[in-house]
Amino acid sequence: MEAGEHARRRPVGRRPLHRRRRRGALDTVPREGGRVTAASSLSAVAVDPRDIDAVFFDFDGVIVESNEIKIEAFRRLYEPHGDEVVDRVVEEHVRHEGVSRVVKLERFHREFLGIDLDADGLAELAETYSGMVEDVVAACDAVPGAVEALAAWSAHCPLYVVSGTPQDELRRIVARRGLDGFFASVFGSPRVKPDIVGGELRRIGVAAERTLVVGDSVTDFDCARSLGARFLGRVPGWRESRFPAGTDIVEDLWPLAQAGTAAARPRAEAGR
Numbered sequence: 084m085e086a087g088e089h090a091r092r093r094p095v096g097r098r099p100l101h102r103r104r105r106r107g108a109l110d111t112v113p114r115e116g117g118r119v120t121a122a123s124s125l126s127a128v129a130v131d132p133r134d135i136d137a138v139f140f141d142f143d144g145v146i147v148e149s150n151e152i153k154i155e156a157f158r159r160l161y162e163p164h165g166d167e168v169v170d171r172v173v174e175e176h177v178r179h180e181g182v183s184r185v186v187k188l189e190r191f192h193r194e195f196l197g198i199d200l201d202a203d204g205l206a207e208l209a210e211t212y213s214g215m216v217e218d219v220v221a222a223c224d225a226v227p228g229a230v231e232a233l234a235a236w237s238a239h240c241p242l243y244v245v246s247g248t249p250q251d252e253l254r255r256i257v258a259r260r261g262l263d264g265f266f267a268s269v270f271g272s273p274r275v276k277p278d279i280v281g282g283e284l285r286r287i288g289v290a291a292e293r294t295l296v297v298g299d300s301v302t303d304f305d306c307a308r309s310l311g312a313r314f315l316g317r318v319p320g321w322r323e324s325r326f327p328a329g330t331d332i333v334e335d336l337w338p339l340a341q342a343g344t345a346a347a348r349p350r351a352e353a354g355r
Contacts, residue, residue: 128315128333128342132239135313136293139280141181142246142253144299145317145336146229146262149220150180156215160208161191168195181247181302183272185209213252221259226317228337233265235343241267241287245279247302248272276306284310297339301325315339 144150154173161172172191179187188208192198200208236242242265246253250271257263270279284291296307299317304326307314316332318324324332333339 128331128338130295130313130315130339130342132236132343132345134293135295136240136289137243137284137287138236138240138295138297139243139245139283139312140233141298141300141303142244142248142257143220144180144226144319145297146226146233146244147220147260148224148226149216150299152216152219152223156212157187159215160188160212161195164196171195179302180300181276181298183247183275184212184249185272188212209249213249217252217256221256225260227335228340229335230262231340232336232343233262235340237265239343243267243280243283244269244271245276245296245306246271247276250274276302277309280306280312281310297336304330 140146142149143153154176157172157176158169161169172195175191176187185205189200189205192200192208233242244253244257244266248256248271250269250273253271254263254269257266257269263269268283270283280294280296281291284294291311292313294310294312295315296303296312297315297317298304298306304314304316306312314330316324316326316330317336318326318332318334320334324330326332
């Protein structure tokens with residue numbers, strides 16, 4: 084099977100395989116027909132592009148439907164250590180989405196296996212993980228409305244990717260998908276998200292309150308909150324929202340795309 088064929092053949096909107104394979108930590112949340120039950124899911128986004136001078140997008144689960152791919156890679160890495168370890172790894176990976184895989188791999192080996200990886204061992208494990216995911220993420224489905232949102236909002240202000248994926252790998256994937264033209268810059272690990280976003284806002288002279296962060300993890304939410312930026316959470320229909328009550332969330336990026344086309348202004352001077 085060609086890399087990415089599995090992702091392309093699975094219809095968008097079906098509950099991912101990691102939720103159907105066997106009962107585990109990810110299968111314990113009651114749902115109604117696999118849909119998000121939070122009442123705050125929006126069909127329209129109350130954000131005016133004229134009030135926003137920069138937008139920072141997470142990548143996995145926000146631009147592309149790659150979260151399941153990353154989960155499956157962690158599952159495969161830790162399968163030799165048994166189901167209990169796999170379930171603990173997957174649970175913690177999902178809980179801390181947006182955090183660098185290098186940080187996670189070091190912690191998972193230390194806490195769940197009692198193994199302290201040296202620098203060479205950690206680098207080798209991270210390279211194995213990258214080999215499992217890069218080609219598949221480069222070919223997987225986009226989040227519905229994501230490309231349209233990028234096209235609409237790039238006419239208003241500079242856009243950025245800020246992700247826990249290693250920066251060189253992330254930039255290759257963005258370029259392979261033909262998305263690099265939408266972004267002023269693409270940022271990944273090892274730097275952490277608040278440092279990336281805060282540093283770029285200082286560089287381009289944009290106030291945090293005129294910044295939108297779009298993410299699907301608590302890591303993204305905490306980044307926006309720590310800086311005083313606005314936040315929009317993406318929660319697909321099969322997942323329960325992990326964001327605080329009252330957080331604006333959407334099932335896909337069509338509402339953001341529609342908000343971007345509803346108003347027009349010249350591209351912001353910031354970031355030019």
